[in-house]
Amino acid sequence: MTKKIAFLGLGNMGIPIAQNLINAGHEVSIYNRSAVKAQQLTGNYFLANSPAEAVADKDFVFTMLADDNALNQICTGENGFILALKKGAIHISMSTIAPETSAILNDIHHKNGSIYLSSPVFGRPTAAAEAKLFICLSGQDEAKQLAKPLLEQVGQAVYDFGEDVKAANVLKLTGNFMIMASMETMAEAFTLAEKNGLDRKQVADFFGNTVFNAPIYKNYGTLIANNNYQPVGFKSTLGFKDARLASKMALDAEMPAPLLNLVYNRLLSAIAQGKGEQDWAESIAKGVSNDAGI
Amino acid sequence: MTKKIAFLGLGNMGIPIAQNLINAGHEVSIYNRSAVKAQQLTGNYFLANSPAEAVADKDFVFTMLADDNALNQICTGENGFILALKKGAIHISMSTIAPETSAILNDIHHKNGSIYLSSPVFGRPTAAAEAKLFICLSGQDEAKQLAKPLLEQVGQAVYDFGEDVKAANVLKLTGNFMIMASMETMAEAFTLAEKNGLDRKQVADFFGNTVFNAPIYKNYGTLIANNNYQPVGFKSTLGFKDARLASKMALDAEMPAPLLNLVYNRLLSAIAQGKGEQDWAESIAKGVSNDAGI
Amino acid sequence: MTKKIAFLGLGNMGIPIAQNLINAGHEVSIYNRSAVKAQQLTGNYFLANSPAEAVADKDFVFTMLADDNALNQICTGENGFILALKKGAIHISMSTIAPETSAILNDIHHKNGSIYLSSPVFGRPTAAAEAKLFICLSGQDEAKQLAKPLLEQVGQAVYDFGEDVKAANVLKLTGNFMIMASMETMAEAFTLAEKNGLDRKQVADFFGNTVFNAPIYKNYGTLIANNNYQPVGFKSTLGFKDARLASKMALDAEMPAPLLNLVYNRLLSAIAQGKGEQDWAESIAKGVSNDAGI
Amino acid sequence: MTKKIAFLGLGNMGIPIAQNLINAGHEVSIYNRSAVKAQQLTGNYFLANSPAEAVADKDFVFTMLADDNALNQICTGENGFILALKKGAIHISMSTIAPETSAILNDIHHKNGSIYLSSPVFGRPTAAAEAKLFICLSGQDEAKQLAKPLLEQVGQAVYDFGEDVKAANVLKLTGNFMIMASMETMAEAFTLAEKNGLDRKQVADFFGNTVFNAPIYKNYGTLIANNNYQPVGFKSTLGFKDARLASKMALDAEMPAPLLNLVYNRLLSAIAQGKGEQDWAESIAKGVSNDAGI
Structure with missing residues (x-):
């Protein structure tokens, strides 16, 4: 089933994950601070000029950034996407970050009417390319059920660590x-x-x-x-x-x-x-x- | 092919290894300081009263003892078997011991006309019972070739670490x-x-x-x-x-x-x-x- | 020469230091969150009801608190003294705190027209009672010259670590x-x-x-x-x-x-x-x- | 009171200690593996050709060697002095060695009719030159009483750690x-x-x-x-x-x-x-x- 997806962050890990989502036939818009990275992607996707443009009217927003700072920046920073999210959109946060950062972003999403899920992964770029990542997941149950089918398209297994977003x-x-x-x-x-x-x-x-x-x-x-x-x-x-x-x-x-x-x-x-x-x-x-x- | 084997040391690991050698149909004589341990074995075997009696006219002597001391004792100690070994017999030493202890025993065997091989194993008693040990081996090449078929009857694989007895x-x-x-x-x-x-x-x-x-x-x-x-x-x-x-x-x-x-x-x-x-x-x-x- | 001094913080160390300043004949006003501690002091002093009251019209303000938090609270917190300080007053900060906390308070004092000196001490309560503390000092040179005679009344030696308030x-x-x-x-x-x-x-x-x-x-x-x-x-x-x-x-x-x-x-x-x-x-x-x- | 003393071992520490014993007027014979080191000494002393020659008819034998091996060598090795010691002679062992080495040497001395004291020192060559070493001492009480006056000529204080030679x-x-x-x-x-x-x-x-x-x-x-x-x-x-x-x-x-x-x-x-x-x-x-x- 085709989903409307934004993918933000084209690092070593982001590129193959985004590619797998594109390959799966979803409607994917891409954003990366340095847009040239997107040239490594093939197939159909939309290259957005800003985080906000990328997430507009999307149901799922994947982020895969280098650190807490970069994630905060792209989400709640000056040109962050948070206010551009539609109600009920699910932010699938794959970066390796402090649990506390997830807790804070979760609160912000909650006030904003959107949903935050923690979804860090284990595996290297080659594993990501083969959709063989091990994916950890925590956050609101209903949102996790919606996210799982997508995550299964980029990983070999999804492990649920409960409702506390910090857990994963x-x-x-x-x-x-x-x-x-x-x-x-x-x-x-x-x-x-x-x-x-x-x-x-x-x-x-x-x-x-x-x-x-x-x-x-x-x-x-x-x-x-x-x-x-x-x-x-x-x-x-x-x-x-x-x-x-x-x-x-x-x-x-x-x-x-x-x-x-x-x-x-x-x-x-x-x-x-x-x-x-x-x-x-x-x-x-x-x-x-x-x-x-x- | 039936071999004449002595097995010395019936601890948690020794018992299942000895049992597998008995099960394989070899002519096995057993020695343990506390003879009562042998009651855990089934099938055909000879229970010797001393290390020397156990090894007499055997081609292979397995030892699996608690430490360097126990091994030295049973091999070269007061009632040790070393002088009772027939020429060309192969001592397969499975205990976890100092490399130096192997080097010393190797020299003694050499002077004695017998051969010493280091053959420590990885795996717990349950793995030993299922003949699934990983077996390391080092020492004289010719002797290793003779020992390998026996070792393959007690382990899932044998790894050769060269001619230096200390290596394994x-x-x-x-x-x-x-x-x-x-x-x-x-x-x-x-x-x-x-x-x-x-x-x-x-x-x-x-x-x-x-x-x-x-x-x-x-x-x-x-x-x-x-x-x-x-x-x-x-x-x-x-x-x-x-x-x-x-x-x-x-x-x-x-x-x-x-x-x-x-x-x-x-x-x-x-x-x-x-x-x-x-x-x-x-x-x-x-x-x-x-x-x-x- | 009699000075107008406020002393804030009557812990194990604060009490004997404050006592030595009182004994030296200065005009000392005292503040502690729990006022009952002041009963351990003898001689002439004024017990203030708030940090602000304590520091009003004083030339020197000593603080000796448990941690960064307590210092920030008493200085720049809700009932902190910072705005009650007279221009040119010198805050002699004796607590053991993060260098960064001193840097921040130093900036605030600077904007406020007052001066911040770092002055942590080595020695235990008994040494403090005998005025035998070793006193470290850093901050603006002119202020340090004014502070030294007072510090010498509570310690056996004062060591100058330069103009950077973080240094001490x-x-x-x-x-x-x-x-x-x-x-x-x-x-x-x-x-x-x-x-x-x-x-x-x-x-x-x-x-x-x-x-x-x-x-x-x-x-x-x-x-x-x-x-x-x-x-x-x-x-x-x-x-x-x-x-x-x-x-x-x-x-x-x-x-x-x-x-x-x-x-x-x-x-x-x-x-x-x-x-x-x-x-x-x-x-x-x-x-x-x-x-x-x- | 002039004593008959042998001093064995002219390293950085041995030279100044030996010099102080010579300066104190004792009858000192010296031995060092490399005899040329003795040229750094001044005053009256006898340079022996062997450990045995050095200790012959001496009441006190000082040793200050690099390690356990060197001490064992000079004492009980091939050309060691142990058998040349007169009955009742006291070996004052200053080297930094394993307690066990002292225990073994102590037993050997005991069988030999001589006495072993442990007497390691704290201090560097300059302190040794000024006779300001701190000297630790353990072993038989009577012998310690005889040794102390000599030790006080090479150190500023002697500390007694009891009768067990290992203690010092x-x-x-x-x-x-x-x-x-x-x-x-x-x-x-x-x-x-x-x-x-x-x-x-x-x-x-x-x-x-x-x-x-x-x-x-x-x-x-x-x-x-x-x-x-x-x-x-x-x-x-x-x-x-x-x-x-x-x-x-x-x-x-x-x-x-x-x-x-x-x-x-x-x-x-x-x-x-x-x-x-x-x-x-x-x-x-x-x-x-x-x-x-x-």
Whole structure:
């Protein structure tokens, strides 16, 4: 069934998700601060000149932005779309942001007569291109039922975390912490094995095919075993943003999290050394290697 | 093809492995310090009164002991089997031990005219019962070729890590470190999510079915999400032994390993508090929860 | 020379400082949210009913509050004194607060025609009573020259950290981090020695009289060696506030600080366990002891 | 009263201590593996060709060696002095070594009819030259009474830690841990202050003159504030040896010590990077600075 959709934010993740919505035959209008990005899209879509133009008369507005700031800007900022939304429109917010940001936007939507859903995703651009994302969802039940069919067109499964819009954001940040922790785990493990005479690629292969045969260990294991982080999949500055948000959650919840501190420091150190643009896996793994003199 | 086999060490892991060798129709003699454990075995086997009696005229000697000490004792100790081994016999050493212990035993075997192979395994007693262990192997190539068909009868796959007998032990300790690190990761993650309003079981389910869908995350994730560690699968004292051996490897290799320090301290703290008998997952996860006041 | 002074904030530290100003013969008006605290003061002073009344026609306004919030409240909040200040009056701000809070208040004072100086202190209530505080000072030079004679009446030395009002706050938070780090150092050291057969009091005495013969090691060393933290000198919640502010400084400056993380977690854990009211030294030292099973 | 003394080990610390014993008029025979070091001594002394020759007919034997190995070698090794000692001779062992090494040597001396005292010192070569060392002492009471007058000629005070020879070694290692922890404290503190706009030398001066006015903070504070570690006072490899011995004590005593882990890793990392010869303060402080990108 064709839906009227706006998609805002054409980053590495936004492009393939938007493309899948276009491919599914929906009526899609696109907005990105830098319009040239839209040239990577194929098929039928409308390129809007402003967030407000993009969302006008749409039933669903997807956003996939770099951070809380960018999302706030495009939604409630000077040229934000919030007042242009039609009543009852559903904002499907896919960015990785602070739970608190979702709570605030949810309130604003509520007053505005529109609906806010948190819908962050797990998966990399290639997974997004194949519509194989894992999608987390939280917010008002009725709206979630309407959003699910669309989300199933861009992901392999949708997981419902209840009515609190913050929940899916909590889960996403928790997951990003787990990914960073896995990188530290692999970096220490492979370095330990290498310095004791093993081949780190063979070590990565063994674990990635046996007791750790999960996507995170397979994908990042390959990067870390080969010391090859090109092309950059996720910048250290973005990874640090998430480590910082997770630390804030830990503080608010009164919870010491020493492993979180450790990966937070790995990323912060890379940034302090001017390496914020490198892949987050490189920042963590090179931190371990460098401390070990290799 | 029926082989003459001795199996020494009937712990949680030894029993199912020995059973699979008996089931495969080999001529198996068994030794365990406490002979009563052998009553858990079914089928045809010979119960020896000493390690030496067990290994006499056998072509393969499997050992699966609790630690380096127990292995040294049964092999080269006062009533050890080493001198009773026939020339060319192959000792398949499955215990999780220091690489250095393997190197020393390897030398002794060499002088003795017998052969030592390192063959530690990954998998829990239930996996052992189903012959689904992942088996690591290192040592002399010719002997490995002879050992592999037997190992394939107790595991789902055999991975060859070369001719250095230490290699498979390095890998096993590296893997046990990775498992402990995963427990810390999950413990911090689930506690972070729980203290921010989510259900830890739902969180564990989500990750265990998506980006972390590997045995370690599924199995330990269930324990840690449910805060239920009965029955004890692997005691904290044994886990700490491995953390200590891995730390020794890191020291010898001149490598800082802060995440290893963290899990080492979790287990050491549990032992200091008199909780050395509890499951290693409980020691790590309760350390996190307790610090967070839950 | 008699000055017209207002003193706001009669906590553990405020009382003895205010008393010394009264004793020095100044014309002192006092304000505290809970006026009953003023009964601990002796000599001549005026008890004001509001911050505004306290500061009216005064040349110097001292504030010594629990945190940034309390300071903002009393200065620029609903019943704050800022508009009641006479032109050219000097606000000597002694609270331990975020550098940023000083910067903001400094701007407000500037627009208001009054002057803001940062003047946090080191020393405990007993040191304050003996006018032996170490006083840090930063802000406009001319105002500092006017403030110094007064500060010398409540401390043993005044240290000038330049014209940036933030500087003295940075120094104070840095110092409080150092104190917490010293507590962790002593707690680990005394526990290590104790568990290896020494008497922790003798250990504390030795170091406090030799290579660590500084007030911090002598005073906190006694508490930590004796495991006696009564009466509470500085609550864990206040200590944690400072650890949090120092962490914020480290984040803003892009600096990993693992020892800061460690003491931050000690205090946060105590708070999570409902022990926020206990002395900060107890939270840190009991964290160490508890992990060691004693 | 003139005593017959042997002094073995002319390192940075041994030379000034031996000189003070010579200056005090004792009959001193000297031994050092590299005899040329003795040319730095002045006054009357006998240069022996072997440890055995040095100790023959002496009542007191001082040893000040680099590590456990060197001490064992000179005492009980191939050309060790133990059998050449006269009955009742007192071995005053000043090296920083494992408590266990002292216990073993103590037993050997006991069987040999001689006496072993642990007597490690705090202070740097300049303090040794001025006879201002702080001297720790443990072992048999009667022997300690005989040793004290001599020790008072090379130190400013002698502290008695009881009859267990291990005690003074435990204290010494505990103290070296505290010194390393202070370096980490200062390195993080000065870097935090510097990155927030303060001058690190002014920060070091302030704390070294106020609440942290102890030798450790003054001396190492100057090095760390100025980033100038020449000449090398104590090599990182030696500092790491002590961190390792302290970690061993913590393990044996079942005690997690995260701050000890942290400084252990700083030194190990420097060694792994080929910087083992640099001052231990440089290894710790540069570790902090480097992580912070400065």
